[in-house]
Amino acid sequence: MTACVYLRYGSEVLVLDAGSGFARLLTEPELLEGVERLSVVLTHFHLDHTNGLVALPGLSRVPVREVWAPGLLVAGMPAAELVRRLLGPPFLAGTVDDVETKMATRIHELIGDVQIGSFSLRTRLQPHHVGPTVALRVDDELAYCTDTAYDEANVAFARGVRVLLHEAFHAADKTDHPAHSAAGEAARIARAAAVERLVLVHLNPLLEDEEELLRFATVVFPASEVGRDGPLT
Numbered sequence: 001m002t003a004c005v006y007l008r009y010g011s012e013v014l015v016l017d018a019g020s021g022f023a024r025l026l027t028e029p030e031l032l033e034g035v036e037r038l039s040v041v042l043t044h045f046h047l048d049h050t051n052g053l054v055a056l057p058g059l060s061r062v063p064v065r066e067v068w069a070p071g072l073l074v075a076g077m078p079a080a081e082l083v084r085r086l087l088g089p090p091f092l093a094g095t096v097d098d099v100e101t102k103m104a105t106r107i108h109e110l111i112g113d114v115q116i117g118s119f120s121l122r123t124r125l126q127p128h129h130v131g132p133t134v135a136l137r138v139d140d141e142l143a144y145c146t147d148t149a150y151d152e153a154n155v156a157f158a159r160g161v162r163v164l165l166h167e168a169f170h171a172a173d174k175t176d177h178p179a180h181s182a183a184g185e186a187a188r189i190a191r192a193a194a195v196e197r198l199v200l201v202h203l204n205p206l207l208e209d210e211e212e213l214l215r216f217a218t219v220v221f222p223a224s225e226v227g228r229d230g231p232l233t
């Protein structure tokens, strides 16, 4: 499964990134039972974070289905234009108009901090990836820093949250890879930001032993765990 984080508060669901895990909203309909508003927030447009949007046409029973995307921030192009391109013909929808009717009810430009229903969302531009990406923070509950090389500025951004989801593509203490972080680096961000828990996400699918990641992370920050597909307990 690729990146997708599901948060629920009453009848509102906030999803961070729409990787392949987004299809769970189709295969496990109880995840959307009683949901009135589904808000999908994208960190950037790479396909491993957006391919799950193909499930949107199957979710039309949710009255409000919105996509928040940092088009201008990370791609210099309006979000609506990019999402229409991604989901419009010839890739998915029959017509461009279907994108904002049958798939999403609205496409919003994500340009800074924003209140989405009950969720207070803070954003930070991360410059160290293939192109820029956006780190997300939801209230004091969760920070999500993915698709970034080690970036010390994420310490202040994530400070004091309960759970930090940080990418750890490399099972190492450090890496000089320009676009992704190592487990030890994620752990240093967690320790400096004084979070309660670190969950390592966006793992290398070729990694044979996830314990390797933990070995590098827990020595720096003991409350580290590997993100699994399923609920965070």
Ligand SMILES: [Zn+2]
Pocket (backbone or CB within 6 Å): 003, 046, 048, 049, 147, 202
């Ligand atoms: Zn990615």
Ligand SMILES: [Zn+2]
Pocket (backbone or CB within 6 Å): 044, 046, 129, 130, 147
């Ligand atoms: Zn990426």
